[in-house]
Amino acid sequence: MTPDRMPVPDRVRVHPGVLAGTVTVPGDKSLSHRALLIGALSDGPTSVAGLATSDDVAATAGALRSMGVDVRLEPDARGALEGVVSGMAGEPDDVVDCGNSGTSLRLLAGIAAGIEGVTVLTGDASLRGRPVDRVRAPLEAMGAQLWARGGDRRPPLIVRGARLRGIEYRSPVASAQVKSCVLLAGIGANAPTTVWSPAPSRDHTERMLTHLGRRVERELVDGAERVRIEPGAPAAGAITVSADPSSAAFWMVAATIGAGEIRVPGVCVNPTRIGFVDVLRRMGARLRVEAPREICGEPVGDLVGVPAELDGARIDGPRVVDAIDELPILAVAGLCSRRGLEVRDAAELRVKESDRVRGVAEALGALGIEVIEYPDGYRVPGGQRPTAGSVRAGGDHRIAMMAAIAATVGTGPVEIDGFAAVGSSYPGFLGDLERLGAHVERLPSH
Numbered sequence: 006m007t008p009d010r011m012p013v014p015d016r017v018r019v020h021p022g023v024l025a026g027t028v029t030v031p032g033d034k035s036l037s038h039r040a041l042l043i044g045a046l047s048d049g050p051t052s053v054a055g056l057a058t059s060d061d062v063a064a065t066a067g068a069l070r071s072m073g074v075d076v077r078l079e080p081d082a083r084g085a086l087e088g089v090v091s092g093m094a095g096e097p098d099d100v101v102d103c104g105n106s107g108t109s110l111r112l113l114a115g116i117a118a119g120i121e122g123v124t125v126l127t128g129d130a131s132l133r134g135r136p137v138d139r140v141r142a143p144l145e146a147m148g149a150q151l152w153a154r155g156g157d158r159r160p161p162l163i164v165r166g167a168r169l170r171g172i173e174y175r176s177p178v179a180s181a182q183v184k185s186c187v188l189l190a191g192i193g194a195n196a197p198t199t200v201w202s203p204a205p206s207r208d209h210t211e212r213m214l215t216h217l218g219r220r221v222e223r224e225l226v227d228g229a230e231r232v233r234i235e236p237g238a239p240a241a242g243a244i245t246v247s248a249d250p251s252s253a254a255f256w257m258v259a260a261t262i263g264a265g266e267i268r269v270p271g272v273c274v275n276p277t278r279i280g281f282v283d284v285l286r287r288m289g290a291r292l293r294v295e296a297p298r299e300i301c302g303e304p305v306g307d308l309v310g311v312p313a314e315l316d317g318a319r320i321d322g323p324r325v326v327d328a329i330d331e332l333p334i335l336a337v338a339g340l341c342s343r344r345g346l347e348v349r350d351a352a353e354l355r356v357k358e359s360d361r362v363r364g365v366a367e368a369l370g371a372l373g374i375e376v377i378e379y380p381d382g383y384r385v386p387g388g389q390r391p392t393a394g395s396v397r398a399g400g401d402h403r404i405a406m407m408a409a410i411a412a413t414v415g416t417g418p419v420e421i422d423g424f425a426a427v428g429s430s431y432p433g434f435l436g437d438l439e440r441l442g443a444h445v446e447r448l449p450s451h
């Protein structure tokens with residue numbers, strides 16, 4: 006068992022303290038899913054490296070195996086996963102369980118749409134509450150048939166695959182999952198497929214397909230994003246996944262609001278992912294991206310955070326998408342700032358692993374922090390300091406980690422219940438927190 010796969014305690018107590026040092030965060034979750042899925046669509050064995058050991062990535066690997074794909078992964082010297090993906094996906098012999106992972110379910114729907122037969126995609130209670138109509142509409146337009154619960158809106162999602170038509174699709178949401186689902190379906194379609202989104206979103210699928218020899222056009226037209234793919238399998242090759250900026254964001258906020266320098270090497274700094282860096286810099290943070298380089302078509306750098314006085318900021322409009330997964334931890338930067346943080350146009354936050362507007366308000370509220378909820382965001386006034394308290398993570402990894410970072414700058418210990426949720430993206434979070442100097446107690450589960 007690698008250190009990152011030691012069972013994560015479900016109840017912890019985190020004490021205030023100074024964090025400083027260097028940590029290596031897991032491979033990027035979005036890239037890890039795509040390495041496996043695109044590897045499975047390629048025309049021969051594709052080697053993958055640097056994958057996260059997280060539960061969400063394990064869900065994608067397990068799903069592909071149940072579809073007959075040979076996924077061989079083993080831990081490398083640094084605790085990441087490496088291996089080979091080969092063989093074509095076919096009709097699975099059982100229901101496919103995507104666990105807590107929306108990316109697995111929505112991207113697999115795109116692959117299942119091109120497979121002759123029936124694929125049933127489901128997941129845990131959180132995932133079964135999240136919308137799938139957003140992928141149902143384009144895949145039906147391509148010729149597949151899909152059914153879901155609650156008026157065809159929520160998983161389980163049943164996909165009857167077909168020979169797909171290339172389409173031009175206008176997505177009502179700026180979602181990389183929807184875009185990627187349609188692009189992966191488009192690989193097997195009979196003609197080119199174009200996806201329009203109201204704003205640009207993370208472009209990892211486009212970059213990875215390009216890395217494996219496909220021609221993918223991506224352009225911005227009056228603020229909208231247009232992506233076009235021609236049918237055809239990606240060429241077998243090698244994919245190395247860089248470290249997860251969404252995981253690094255916890256340490257960059259911790260350094261900025263804390264009293265020590267934190268360094269996270271080898272992070273994917275794709276501009277569609279590091280909106281949080283821009284927000285923190287706008288607030289006055291002194292974050293550095295050192296040693297810029299490129300790995301498999303993705304920009305990569307070492308992130309360095311140092312303590313800084315923060316002012317306030319507002320995040321709205323198209324800028325929300327580039328920081329969507331970091332909006333919980335940015336709330337902690339907001340409460341430590343002079344004028345606070347306001348987030349608007351982020352209704353999507355309510356349909357993540359949990360309702361994260363509510364989750365931020367409840368978790369920080371339990372630590373004495375004022376948070377004003379809006380239907381499409383939140384406002385955290387500045388000049389606040391977390392107190393001791395007891396937080397429920399609500400099954401959401403990013404809420405659990407947000408509470409732990411808030412605790413480090415608080416006035417007393419914070420108990421976090423449901424902490425095991427961090428396994429979705431960052432099973433080694435607690436170990437890294439301790440490595441950086443935090444005093445943490447592992448408590449027996451209730």
Ligand code: S3P
Nearest residue numbers: 035108179180181182183329330
């Ligand atoms: C992801 C896209 C985003 C993000 C999620 C991962 C991806 O979701 O929140 O954590 O890997 O494509 P949406 O596409 O629903 O915005």
